[in-house]
Amino acid sequence: MASRLNPYLSFGGDARQAMEFYKEVFGGTLALNTFGEFGQKDTPGADKIMHGMLETPSGFTLMGADTPPGMEHTPGNNFAVSLSGDDAAELRGYWDKLSAGAGAGVSVPLEKQMWGDVFGMCTDRFGIPWLVNISETQG
Numbered sequence: 001m002a003s004r005l006n007p008y009l010s011f012g013g014d015a016r017q018a019m020e021f022y023k024e025v026f027g028g029t030l031a032l033n034t035f036g037e038f039g040q041k042d043t044p045g046a047d048k049i050m051h052g053m054l055e056t057p058s059g060f061t062l063m064g065a066d067t068p069p070g071m072e073h074t075p076g077n078n079f080a081v082s083l084s085g086d087d088a089a090e091l092r093g094y095w096d097k098l099s100a101g102a103g104a105g106v107s108v109p110l111e112k113q114m115w116g117d118v119f120g121m122c123t124d125r126f127g128i129p130w131l132v133n134i135s136e137t138q139g
Helices: 015-026 090-099
Strands: 004-011 029-034 049-055 061-066 079-085 105-112 118-123 129-134
Touching: 004 015, 015 029, 015 049, 015 061, 061 129, 079 090, 090 118
Parallel strands: 004 061, 079 129
Antiparallel strands: 004 079, 029 049, 049 061, 105 118, 118 129
């Protein structure tokens, strides 16, 4: 699979409704996963969206999720750029460059997550938030 770059939007509890709206606008296939599906079944917000992805017939990809518990949702600053794929060397190279330098920071280290992929969140030196997800290869 080639690496993918796309917007990732954060919502304050209405990600399901927003992603369904974008599906109505752009068409395509929508996949939604809740926090409860990934081990947080008995917590408040278990039915909220941990990850959503819309892939459209025009080749657009839009991802989104509800803001996780304990993190602040700030309208106007509720986006990131997502890099994803299965080429670990390529994606780790991007991560290393994006997360380095004065003013850059890591909010989630690039490491294996509960859903099985390697994932991290950082902000580059220009203040742009990035999500990097390295898919586990099947086989």
